[in-house]
Amino acid sequence: MPLAQADILEALRWSGYKLTGPRLRVIKALIINHDKHLTVEELYDDINREDPPIGLATVYRTLNLLYELAVVTKLELGDGFDRYELADSSDHQHHHLLCSRCGSIIEVKEDFLDELEERLQRDYGFHVTGHHVKFYGLCQACYRK
Amino acid sequence: MPLAQADILEALRWSGYKLTGPRLRVIKALIINHDKHLTVEELYDDINREDPPIGLATVYRTLNLLYELAVVTKLELGDGFDRYELADSSDHQHHHLLCSRCGSIIEVKEDFLDELEERLQRDYGFHVTGHHVKFYGLCQACYRK
DNA sequence: GAAGATGATGAAATACTTTACCACCAATCA
DNA sequence: TGATTGGTGGTAAAGTATTTCATCATCTTC
Numbered sequence: 001m002p003l004a005q006a007d008i009l010e011a012l013r014w015s016g017y018k019l020t021g022p023r024l025r026v027i028k029a030l031i032i033n034h035d036k037h038l039t040v041e042e043l044y045d046d047i048n049r050e051d052p053p054i055g056l057a058t059v060y061r062t063l064n065l066l067y068e069l070a071v072v073t074k075l076e077l078g079d080g081f082d083r084y085e086l087a088d089s090s091d092h093q094h095h096h097l098l099c100s101r102c103g104s105i106i107e108v109k110e111d112f113l114d115e116l117e118e119r120l121q122r123d124y125g126f127h128v129t130g131h132h133v134k135f136y137g138l139c140q141a142c143y144r145k
Numbered sequence: 146m147p148l149a150q151a152d153i154l155e156a157l158r159w160s161g162y163k164l165t166g167p168r169l170r171v172i173k174a175l176i177i178n179h180d181k182h183l184t185v186e187e188l189y190d191d192i193n194r195e196d197p198p199i200g201l202a203t204v205y206r207t208l209n210l211l212y213e214l215a216v217v218t219k220l221e222l223g224d225g226f227d228r229y230e231l232a233d234s235s236d237h238q239h240h241h242l243l244c245s246r247c248g249s250i251i252e253v254k255e256d257f258l259d260e261l262e263e264r265l266q267r268d269y270g271f272h273v274t275g276h277h278v279k280f281y282g283l284c285q286a287c288y289r290k
Numbered sequence: 291g292a293a294g295a296t297g298a299t300g301a302a303a304t305a306c307t308t309t310a311c312c313a314c315c316a317a318t319c320a
Numbered sequence: 321t322g323a324t325t326g327g328t329g330g331t332a333a334a335g336t337a338t339t340t341c342a343t344c345a346t347c348t349t350c
Contacts, residue, residue, distance in 0.1 A: 018317090020327065041307085055329040060308065078221060078277075080307070080337090097271045106271065112264070116257055117280070125285030126242045126251065132223075134277045135262070140270030163346080165298065186336085200300040205337065225308090225336070 002034050002086035003071060011069050022054040026062040030072065030086055037105050039081035077105075077134070093131070099139035106139060147179050147231035148216060156214050167199040171207040175217065175231055182250050184226040222250075222279070238276065244284035251284060 008027050012019055029047045038046065044059045063084045066072045072084040077098065088094065097106040117128040137143075153172050157164055174192045183191065189204045208229045211217045220228040222243065233239060242251040262273040282288075 018326070020316095022328070039307095053329090057309080057330080058328055061327085064309095074223075076221065076223060078219070082307080097265065097269065097273075099271075100274070106269065108265070108269065112261055119257065120242065120253070120280060124242065124251065124253065125288065126244075126280070126282055127288045128242075128280050128282040129245070130281040132277070132279045132281075135265065135271070135273050136275040136277075137271055137273040143270065143272040163297070165345090167299070184336095198300095202301080202338080203299060206298085209338095227337080 001089050002031075003089050005031055007089065008066070008071050011071055015069055017065065022058045023062050023065075025054060026059055027066075030066075030084065034086050035107075037075065037077075037083050037085065039083055041081070043084075076132075095133040095135070097135045097137065097139070099142055100136055101138055101142040104139055146234050147176075148234050150176055152234065153211070153216050156216055160214055162210065167203045168207050168210075170199060171204055172211075175211075175229065179231050180252075182220065182222075182228050182230065184228055186226070188229075221277075240278040240280070242280045242282065242284070244287055245281055246283055246287040249284055 005027065009019055012023070017023075025047050026043070029043055033043065033046065040059060040063060041056075043063075044054075044056050047054060047059065063072065067074060067084065070087060073087050073093065075083040075085055075096070077083065077096075092109075092111050095108045097108060098104075099106070113131060113133065117131075120126045120128055150172060154164055157168070162168075170192050171188070174188055178188065178191065185204060185208060186201075188208075189199075189201050192199060192204065208217065208227075212219060212229065216232060217229040218232050218238065220230055220241070222228065237254075237256045240253045242253060243249075244251070258276060258278065262276075265271045265273055
């Protein structure tokens with residue numbers, strides 16, 4: 001489950017940052033669009049559908065701030081755009097299935113990498129602290145065609 | 146095992162592209178540095194340690210061409226630089242362990258994702274054709290300290 | 291072998307996302 | 321009230337990757 005607004009505001013305040021109008025609007029946009037995987041620019045456009053407008057630099061700054069606070073994670077799909085999505089309330093990351101035909105993004109919540117990470121620790125002596133995993137392929141609908 | 150030069154030249158010719166001097170030098174540089182994970186610019190610098198110099202645009206173009214031909218794969222570590230590395234001769238991709246302390250990159254050849262991909266097919270109806278997997282953490286040497 | 295067509299190269303210009311800078315504003319505190 | 325701090329917005333700048341365009345080399349075709 002993604003972080004709720006109250007948790008995010010708490011994290012901000014706890015770290016000594018102010019809750020300003022622009023910041024709140026970025027946070028709300030993140031929550032509302034949490035399943036859409038918007039780029040920074042798309043998020044910016046979405047926010048500015050309502051007045052007063054806020055600056056693009058502020059959106060970037062706020063997202064970087066939230067990233068520092070581990071409130072959001074960065075998602076890079078390889079198309080040159082950074083995307084940010086709300087972190088999970090548990091510390092389990094989720095993974096993405098990218099359909100190369102229709103472009104849809106499916107989220108996989110399962111934590112199926114624990115076993116692998118143990119193996120990397122055992123066989124390679126590598127201590128895993130995080131991972132980025134993306135699968136490319138065809139979603140169910142596209143595969144049928 | 147990464148592709149050998151003969152295989153690459155074969156792929157070029159088979160697709161109707163010409164083997165030119167600059168292209169050959171890019172290919173050789175990829176082979177020589179296959180374990181160094183160089184950025185495009187670093188590859189360009191390495192090539193131009195010998196005369197005659199070739200253009201940066203040509204390096205980009207050649208790498209994109211080889212990518213189209215599936216001769217190289219693109220590796221993005223999240224630092225804003227594209228890296229290209231020789232594809233494996235079998236169609237099995239390898240994965241990377243990134244040490245966040247010393248910056249070393251360890252390659253894992255094992256194909257430990259087959260089982261997972263079957264599960265994605267079974268549970269999500271998602272047909273996997275490729276994946277990008279990176280693990281962050283501490284390598285054996287750094288973990289001991 | 292000559293002439294035209296095709297493909298490749300290199301230098302510079304351009305695109306594009308992201309960050310840095312700087313002046314201004316708002317809130318807080320002495 | 322005056323001063324300090326933090327935040328904002330517009331713009332400039334950074335920086336990687338791509339595109340443009342003139343030129344060159346190679347290959348066909350007659």
